Amino acid sequence: MLDKILIIDFEDSFTYNIANVLYAHETSVQVLGHREFFSSLYFDELMKSSQKRALILGPGPGHPDEYIHYQEKIKLLMDKKNLFVMGICLGHQLMGKIAGRRVDYSRHQVHGQSELIEFKGRKIPVQRYNSLSVWEKEKEVDIQEFPRGVSYQFHPESIGTADNDIFFKDLLVFLE
Secondary structure, eight states: OOOSEEEEEOSOTTHHHHHHHHHTTTOOEEEEEHHHHHTSHHHHHHHHOOSOEEEEEOOOSSOGGGGGGGHHHHHHHHHOTTEEEEEETHHHHHHHHHTTOEEEEEEEEEEEEEEEEEETTEEEEEEEEEEEEEEETTEEESEEEETTEEEESSBTTSTTSSOHHHHHHHHHHHHO
16 A cells, blocks of 8 residues: 655665655655665556555666666656656656756756755755756756646755745645
């Protein structure tokens, strides 16, 4: 049985920080390793499910091309009407590749530094840990919005990001 929110762990230490932000909202959260999720019954069960759920493609090491074998399955998940898909860092890059954008080195490679971004009409400090970025034409894309999803290049769950909850609000509202 799958929980309401699934977090796919790409072997990154921040994965459980994401879970902790969501536990604070008294939601049921399940963390699954990427190999376990994509090569098991979990993926099939989620595809067959008609219940509203959320899937978070977490952060992780490497380039999204190293996970190309998952891209077709991620596209299927992004197209499901009862599923909200969120990407964080590597997850953001995977979703960007699926949307036809390129992933390349960032102009401002930073690890553990805060940066101001504009989100929903507010300037909010967010924590960055990335060498790669999603690019659209000549512009780096920090936030991507999809019909039933969103992705962030930065880490909304990090202690260096102010007002973590605002970045998870759309996911939580979708599940209501």
